[in-house]
Amino acid sequence: MTRIIQFAARFAVIGLAVAFAIVWFWPHLLPAWQQQTEPAPATYADAVNRTAPAVVSVYTRTLVTEPMSENITDPLFQALYRDRMVTRPRRGLGSGVIVSSDGLILTTRHVISEVDDILVALWDGRVAEASIVGSDPGTDLALLRVELNDLPVATLADDDDLRAGDVVLAIGNALGLSHTVTMGIVSATGRGHLSLTSYEDFIQTDAAINAGNSGGALINPDGEVVGINSASMGQETGAQGISFAIPASVVRRVSNQIIDYGQVTRAWAGMELSDVSLRLASENTFQPGARVSRIHRGSPAWDAGLEGGDVLISADGQPVSSARELMQQIANSAPGHEMELQVIRGNQLFTTSVHLVQQPPMQD
Incomplete structure (x- = not known):
């Protein structure tokens, strides 16, 4: 019996010694010892080099007519030239991202809105005139085309x-x-209520976005475009490092619809919403919802019998978590869809259906 114990102990010691040697000389073979997170790269040059050639500089020119006396401070000259008008070029700049090899370029709408001429400067030094394929005021995206391949x-x-x-x-x-x-x-992520666009789902970042960055690329360390840079809060507001980009999912959906239809197909209910939280006495909890703050006369919401002050708590069987998310759900639906809404009005709970229609043209 003693020999058996000695024999087992000897093999146990040998096994521990072999295991120690393996761990010592080949630690990568032990999964538990491996680090679970990748170390930060020393450089992001590969990511930049992957995407930078597809980023373009956008230059715009608009001819504006204004009183000649507008920039004159001398009262005598103001009186002499007050009735005279002068036409001057107003120049602007921005950025864009090439999304097809035959010349389609994404940018932000406010960069190219109401301009007379658009020039695009490429990575390789070429400059080309660009035309507008289409734009979407709701998300501030626009699609340009240059005649290059x-x-x-x-x-x-x-x-x-x-x-x-x-x-x-x-x-x-x-x-x-x-x-x-x-x-x-x-x-x-998911920033809204910024009064920048009608449909807001922004990425917030502290990467510096200056004048001219609008329409450019926001990329990840793999060089993939995760957003299109759109706006930043200026120092005059006391803000530092607060910038916004339109996420890739929105960019893809809007650009595909502009390519296919020349415009964005977006459903509309004809109501304006705000966030609200209801206290449920039976469960002593709070339930989020969306309060109807305004109904457009003759709209689908009007025809469905909704009224100002109604609280929407579910849409197509899904709980309403915020007014912004419900507006996005409506916008992403197809025109003609019947959306079932669960509504609280006073002490009443009822269900109604809204026949969504194509959104009317948006005003700038």
Whole structure:
């Protein structure tokens, strides 16, 4: 019996010694010892080089007519020239992202809105005139075309799985300095209530986005475009490092519809909503919802019998978590869809259906 115990103990010691030697000389063979997170790269040059050739600088010119005396401070000359008008060019700049090799370029609508001429400067130094294919005031996106072929194309990220803290890089024509690259992190996703566009689902970042960056690319460390840079809060508001980009999922949906239909197909119910939280006495909890703040006369919501002050708590069987998300759900539905809404009016709970229609043309 003693020999058996000695024999087993000897093999146990040998086994421990072999295991220690393996771990010591080949630690990568032990999964538990492997680090679970990849170390931060020392450079993001590969990501920039992958996308920068597909980022363009956009230059615009608009002829404006204004009183000659507008910029004159001398009272005598103001009196002499007060009735005279002068036409001057007003120049603007922005950025764009090439999304097809045959010349389709994404940018923001406010960069090219109401301009007379658009020029696009490419990575390789070529300059070409651009025409507007279509635009969407609701998301501030626009699609341009240049008559060039075999252009480098940016890759749009497949999904919007960004998290606060992810590293992003902005590429654009900042202050006329083409292909300027700035780096930051994602500060938040799903930002709304900014009064920038009608349909807001912005990525917030602290990557510097200056004048001229609008329409440029916001990329991840793999060089994929996760957003189109749109706006930033200026220092005059006391803000620092607060910028916004339109997420890739919105960019893909809007650009595909402009290509296919020349406009964005977006459903409309004809009501304006605000966030509200209801206290449920039976469960002593709060339930989010969307309060109807305004109904457009003759709209689908009007025809469905909705009234100002109604609270919507579910749409097509899905709980309403916020007014912004319900507006997006409506907009992303197909015109003609019958949306079933669960409504609280006073102490009454009822269900109604809204026949969604194509959104009327939006005003600037």
